[in-house]
Each structure stands twice: as C-alpha cells, then as structure tokens.
Amino acid sequence: MNISIAENLYKQLLKIRIIEEEISDRYSEEKMRCPTHLAIGQEAAAVGVCASLNNNDYAVSGHRAHHHYIAKGGNINKLIAELYGKETGCSGGKGGSMHLVDKNAGFMGSTAIVAGTIPVGVGLSLSQKLKSSKNITCIFFGDAATEEGVFYESINFAALKDLPVLFVCENNRFSCFTHLSQRQPESRKIFQMVSAMGIESFECDGNDVISVYNMANQITKTIKNGEGPKFLELHTDRWLEHCGPNYDDDLGYRSKIEIKKSRENDPIKILEKKFPELSSSKKNSIKKELNLLTEQAFVFAENSNFPPEKEAYTNLYSQ
Amino acid sequence: MTITKKQITFSQAINDAIQTAMAIDKSVICYGLGVTDPNGIFGSTIGLEEKFGSQRVFDIPASENAVTGVAIGAALDGVRPVVVHQRSDFSLLTLDQMINNAAKWRYMFNGIHSVPITNRLIVGRGWGQGPTHSQNLQALFSHIPGLKVIMPSTTYDVKGLLLSSVFDDDPVIFLEHRWLYNQVGLVPEGDYRIPIGKAKIINKGEDITVVGMSYMTIEALNLIAVLSENKISCELIDLRSIKPIDSKCIIDSVKKTGNLLVLDTACKFGSVASEIITLVVEECFSYLKQSPRRITLPDFPVPTSPALTSNFYPQDLKIMEVISEMLSKKINHQKQERPPISMHDIPGDWFKGPF
Numbered sequence: 001m002n003i004s005i006a007e008n009l010y011k012q013l014l015k016i017r018i019i020e021e022e023i024s025d026r027y028s029e030e031k032m033r034c035p036t037h038l039a040i041g042q043e044a045a046a047v048g049v050c051a052s053l054n055n056n057d058y059a060v061s062g063h064r065a066h067h068h069y070i071a072k073g074g075n076i077n078k079l080i081a082e083l084y085g086k087e088t089g090c091s092g093g094k095g096g097s098m099h100l101v102d103k104n105a106g107f108m109g110s111t112a113i114v115a116g117t118i119p120v121g122v123g124l125s126l127s128q129k130l131k132s133s134k135n136i137t138c139i140f141f142g143d144a145a146t147e148e149g150v151f152y153e154s155i156n157f158a159a160l161k162d163l164p165v166l167f168v169c170e171n172n173r174f175s176c177f178t179h180l181s182q183r184q185p186e187s188r189k190i191f192q193m194v195s196a197m198g199i200e201s202f203e204c205d206g207n208d209v210i211s212v213y214n215m216a217n218q219i220t221k222t223i224k225n226g227e228g229p230k231f232l233e234l235h236t237d238r239w240l241e242h243c244g245p246n247y248d249d250d251l252g253y254r255s256k257i258e259i260k261k262s263r264e265n266d267p268i269k270i271l272e273k274k275f276p277e278l279s280s281s282k283k284n285s286i287k288k289e290l291n292l293l294t295e296q297a298f299v300f301a302e303n304s305n306f307p308p309e310k311e312a313y314t315n316l317y318s319q
Numbered sequence: 320m321t322i323t324k325k326q327i328t329f330s331q332a333i334n335d336a337i338q339t340a341m342a343i344d345k346s347v348i349c350y351g352l353g354v355t356d357p358n359g360i361f362g363s364t365i366g367l368e369e370k371f372g373s374q375r376v377f378d379i380p381a382s383e384n385a386v387t388g389v390a391i392g393a394a395l396d397g398v399r400p401v402v403v404h405q406r407s408d409f410s411l412l413t414l415d416q417m418i419n420n421a422a423k424w425r426y427m428f429n430g431i432h433s434v435p436i437t438n439r440l441i442v443g444r445g446w447g448q449g450p451t452h453s454q455n456l457q458a459l460f461s462h463i464p465g466l467k468v469i470m471p472s473t474t475y476d477v478k479g480l481l482l483s484s485v486f487d488d489d490p491v492i493f494l495e496h497r498w499l500y501n502q503v504g505l506v507p508e509g510d511y512r513i514p515i516g517k518a519k520i521i522n523k524g525e526d527i528t529v530v531g532m533s534y535m536t537i538e539a540l541n542l543i544a545v546l547s548e549n550k551i552s553c554e555l556i557d558l559r560s561i562k563p564i565d566s567k568c569i570i571d572s573v574k575k576t577g578n579l580l581v582l583d584t585a586c587k588f589g590s591v592a593s594e595i596i597t598l599v600v601e602e603c604f605s606y607l608k609q610s611p612r613r614i615t616l617p618d619f620p621v622p623t624s625p626a627l628t629s630n631f632y633p634q635d636l637k638i639m640e641v642i643s644e645m646l647s648k649k650i651n652h653q654k655q656e657r658p659p660i661s662m663h664d665i666p667g668d669w670f671k672g673p674f
C-alpha cells in the first residue's frame with residue numbers, strides 16, 4: 001500500500017473520530033435533541049469500505065450511520081445541522097441523527113428500523129443493473145440486522161438476480177445490551193451462513209482499515225466486473241453506550257477484558273503502528289485541519305435557523 | 320379483607336402486573352428485545368428474570384415477526400406470552416403474524432383454538448423520536464377484526480388492564496404511552512382486573528362530552544379544574560379500551576350533553592376519533608346540538624426537530640380553545656399549573672431522551 005492511500009484512510013478515520021467525539025462532548029448541552037448512536041471504535045469499517053467506492057456508487061445504512069455518511073463523503077455541515085434540528089440539515093430537521101441523506105455523495109439514506117434499508121439497497125442495485133450502470137450499492141448494517149426476516153429475503157433476491165451489491169455487516173457483537181451469543185448460535189459464523197445461501201462471503205478484522213480497504217477494494221472490483229453480490233463481515237467494537245454520548249463500561253454487560261481489548265483495537269492506533277510516519281509527521285497538521293472543519297460545522301449548525309414550523313407540513317407527497 | 324395500596328409509577332405498575340400474572344399462572348411468559356437489559360424496558364421488566372427464571376423471561380434476537388408467530392404457536396398450546404416492543408414502530412414488522420394469523424386463528428378454525436397473546440407496544444414521543452419512533456397505531460390495529468386494542472391512561476388502570484389482557488383468551492395490542500411512564504398513582508397490591516371494553520367516566524358533567532385516550536386523557540384532565548371554575552361542566556371519558564369500544568358509555572353521555580369532542584393521540588384520517596364520531600352520528604344524531612369535533616395529530620409523519628414539533632402535538636390549551644368555541648363561552652384561565660419544563664418536547668425533566 002502506498003503512503004498516500006494510507007494517509008487518506010488515516011484522515012478519514014480521524015475525521016469521523018473527531019466529529020463523533022465532538023458530538024459526544026456537546027450532547028449534554030441538550031441542543032441535539034434526537035436519539036444519537038455514535039460510531040466511535042467502528043470507524044475503520046466505514047472508511048475502508050467507502051474508500052473502495054466512488055462518488056457514484058450508492059450506500060445505505062441504519063440507525064448508526066454517522067461514520068458511513070461521513071466516509072461516503074456526506075456534507076459535514078449538513079450532518080451537524082441535522083442533529084441540531086436546523087433547516088440547513090441534510091433532511092431539513094425532519095430526520096435527525098437516525099435519518100441521514102446526501103444524494104450528492106451517493107448516500108441514499110439511513111433509517112432507524114433495524115434491517116429496514118437492506119432490501120432498499122438491493123433495490124438500488126437492481127436499478128443499477130437495469131441501467132447497465134458501472135456502479136454498485138453498498139449496504140451497511142449491524143449483526144442484529146441479520147436476525148430479521150427481511151435480511152434473508154434480500155440476500156436470496158440479490159443472489160437470485162445476481163445484483164451488483166455489497167452487503168457489509170459490522171459485527172460489534174452487541175444489539176444494545178445483548179451479546180451475539182444470546183441471539184445467534186455460537187458455532188455459526190454470519191458470513192459462512194450467507195455463503196451457504198449462495199453469495200460469496202468474506203470476513204475481516206474490521207478495526208484494521210488497511211485490511212478492510214484491501215479486501216473491499218478487491219471485492220468491489222469483482223462486483224463491478226459483473227460477478228454478482230458479495231458479503232463482507234467486519235469484526236469491530238462499539239466503544240460508547242448503544243445510544244447516547246457516554247461510556248457505559250460500568251454497567252457490566254461487557255466484560256472488563258472485552259472492553260480493554262476493544263480500546264487496544266483502536267483503528268487509529270492500528271494504522272499508526274503500520275505507518276508510523278503518519279503519527280509522527282502528519283498527525284498534528286491533519287488534526288488541526290479536521291478540528292477546524294468540525295468547529296466550523298458546529299458553528300454552521302448553531303448559527304443556522306430552525307426550520308419554520310410550517311415546514312413540518314411539506315414534502316409528504318410529490319405535489 | 321383490606322387491600323393494601325401503594326404509590327407507584329406507571330412503569331412499576333406494568334412491572335407489578337406482569338409479576339402478579341406470572342406468580343398466579345405458570346403459563347405466563349414474557350419476552351422481547353431488551354426485556355432483560357439493565358434498563359428493563361424503561362423499568363417495566365426489571366427483576367422479572369431474576370424472579371421467574373430465564374425460561375419464562377428472556378431477551379430475543381431482532382426477529383419481531385418470527386417471535387410473534389412463535390407466541391401464537393405457544394399460545395395454541397396453552398402458554399400466555401407477553402411480547403414487548405420498545406416502540407410500537409418495531410411491531411410493524413409483526414403485522415403478518417398479528418393480522419394473518421393471530422387475529423384470524425380462532426375465527427377461521429371456527430372457535431377450536433384461542434390465541435391468548437398480549438403485545439405490549441410503547442408509543443414514543445419527544446426528544447426527536449421522529450418519523451419512525453413515535454407512531455400511534457391504534458387505528459391500524461383496531462381496524463382488524465379479531466384483535467383487541469387497549470390504551471391505558473392511568474397508573475391504576477394500566478395494571479388492571481394488563482392483567483385482564485394477559486388472561487384474556489384473544490390477542491391483545493396493549494399500547495403504553497412513554498410520557499405516562501413516570502406518572503404516579505395509588506395501585507392495589509395483587510391481582511385485580513379492569514374489564515376490557517369498558518370506558519371510565521373520569522369526571523361527570525352536563526355540558527360537553529370529551530372522550531380521551533392515553534396521554535390525551537391526561538391533557539384533558541389538566542383542564543377540568545379550569546373548566547369548572549368557568550362553570551363548564553365537562554364529562555370526561557377515558558376510553559381505555561379502543562376495541563372493543565364502550566359505545567354505550569359514549570352514547571349515554573352524548574345523549575346527556577349533546578356535544579362531543581374526541582381527543583386522539585394519532586393523526587386524523589381514518590382515526591379512532593373518526594370511528595367514535597361516526598358511531599355517535601349513527602346512534603344518536605338527533606341528540607347532537609352541533610357537529611362533533613376531534614383533536615388529533617396532523618396527517619403527517621412526526622418530524623424530528625423540536626422546532627417542527629412545537630405545535631405538532633395538541634395540548635390542553637388547544638382542547639380548551641375548542642371547548643370554548645363549541646360552547647360559545649370565553650374561558651378565563653391562569654397560567655398553566657403544570658410544573659415548568661425546559662422544552663416542549665419532554666413531559667417533565669425526568670425524561671431527557673434519548674428514548
């Protein structure tokens with residue numbers, strides 16, 4: 001891997017981390033009044049996969065979507081303004097953290113019902129196939145989404161129609177407080193199950209952005225070559241509470257060892273270890289630039305107007 | 320025999336009802352996403368697993384439709400499942416099993432089977448719950464023949480109605496409004512049942528019939544004192560049971576007052592409020608002094624931004640305004656007597672999101 005690709009990945013990781021930390025720091029001011037699921041710890045999954053996509057490829061996601069939106073190139077000012085419920089937000093304040101969109105970046109929407117966008121992503125790829133487009137759709141979801149019926153129906157449909165779609169399961173082992181072992185048979189691996197359903201499937205350390213990028217890049221190429229749908233399971237860790245700005249290490253639903261390991265598996269540290277030159281020479285200037293960008297986004301959000309009340313009654317139908 | 324009563328919250332009353340049911344009858348089980356979480360569905364399932372064991376109280380995979388079908392199957396064999404959804408919106412994934420199976424099973428097999436399941440659905444509001452975390456689905460469910468739909472408003476009723484639902488032999492949709500969860504009330508210990516299908520007259524009156532449900536009953540209740548200071552005698556009916564509906568209670572009241580205002584927590588088109596007004600128009604049209612009115616949410620999804628919700632939910636002042644119009648009477652009122660809250664999108668400072 002050449003250093004410029006690594007540097008770009010590094011920037012993206014830091015960008016998500018800095019923005020998410022700022023949201024976390026400011027959430028208690030009670031100006032971001034919507035349920036907010038932060039992605040600290042899971043940055044590498046979004047960054048590695050999105051770096052293999054181009055702007056015209058599509059992505060969809062679920063309740064925890066800030067990192068996907070950012071990595072796909074979504075507008076940062078509009079993201080923060082959306083959390084503040086402002087008219088300049090990406091959804092005009094109607095959606096909040098759980099309903100993000102940036103069509104210009106190919107981010108076609110994230111919604112709050114678990115697994116709700118999986119078939120929608122398959123539909124986007126059906127359209128791409130119908131149009132003989134060179135682009136693909138990437139569907140981001142968590143491990144719990146693989147428990148919903150619509151997940152299986154969507155996998156089957158994508159396999160049947162040989163669609164240009166990449167399923168990305170970010171497996172952080174938890175659905176809220178509930179460990180995977182209480183939800184799925186322990187001996188079964190998600191990606192192997194999907195493989196048995198007829199979609200070529202892979203797994204990867206989702207905290208190692210280089211591995212994710214290399215693998216996603218290869219897979220994306222094969223999909224673009226017309227080799228049909230693929231599935232990628234990325235093992236990663238959510239650091240904060242399921243929803244909200246705080247750590248919840250004290251609650252005890254995750255073991256101390258597991259928590260310690262997850263913090264050691266920091267995607268940023270892992271990349272810095274592989275490319276020490278990034279942290280030694282570049283980190284400060286990159287951070288400075290990103291801090292500025294983040295600060296500007298919050299200023300933009302704070303200074304933006306709230307939507308006028310009558311906006312609540314717009315855009316329900318096309319006319 | 321004296322029955323001990325205690326002051327507990329709505330959430331504790333739900334918890335108490337499930338514990339009571341599980342202690343009376345070993346066939347009662349309780350499951351759903353988050354039932355065994357440290358938060359225990361906003362307190363309503365805390366301690367159940369410890370007390371009754373993980374065979375009877377358990378968390379589930381994110382498979383709402385399947386576990387609803389599983390509940391139906393278990394119910395056919397004598398189990399009484401209580402299935403919990405942290406948001407009514409998530410129960411939309413269960414519609415196939417609820418509507419095609421649960422609602423039909425007894426009828427299509429000509430009474431050979433019963434499906435005694437209770438689905439607890441929590442209705443969200445505020446702190447940006449937004450379009451997919453705050454839907455009021457009572458009209459949708461009550462449209463389906465074969466389902467019973469309950470919407471309690473008070474701490475006393477929630478326990479008695481939940482116990483009746485669990486021991487009812489038909490599928491029950493039990494809708495709990497999140498903003499009621501902290502409401503404190505005097506609740507008897509042990510088993511007591513409030514009959515399904517019976518409304519409750521919360522305040523007797525002569526001038527106007529106001530029919531409320533769930534949180535809207537509480538909004539109306541806030542007004543009773545102001546109305547009586549203004550010499551307006553308001554008959555406030557808390558519906559409690561959406562289906563079967565207590566037609567008699569409503570009709571008798573309208574025959575007395577000649578005026579009807581219905582308060583619905585959901586949007587307008589095809590609402591329970593529409594159904595109640597139709598019922599009254601069909602059954603006692605000649606008693607009506609004027610067109611019945613309804614206060615509902617607008618026919619829009621709920622937006623997220625607090626700027627967009629500031630008047631989205633009609634509150635007590637809106638109810639007062641409509642009553643004033645209907646009775647052509649100016650109503651004098653002091654500033655609201657409620658404890659001040661920092662923002663309109665929370666019911667009190669006990670609720671600061673995120674859910």
Ligand SMILES: Cc1ncc(C[n+]2csc(CCOP(=O)(O)OP(=O)(O)O)c2C)c(N)n1
Pocket residue numbers: 063064112113114141142143144145172174175176238242352381383409412
């Ligand atoms: C259909 C549905 N059921 C339940 C929920 C409540 N819920 C929100 S997020 C979540 C856990 C999702 O876990 P996972 O898909 O693994 O993603 P993660 O939160 O770990 O990123 C649940 C159960 C929901 N939003 N939708």
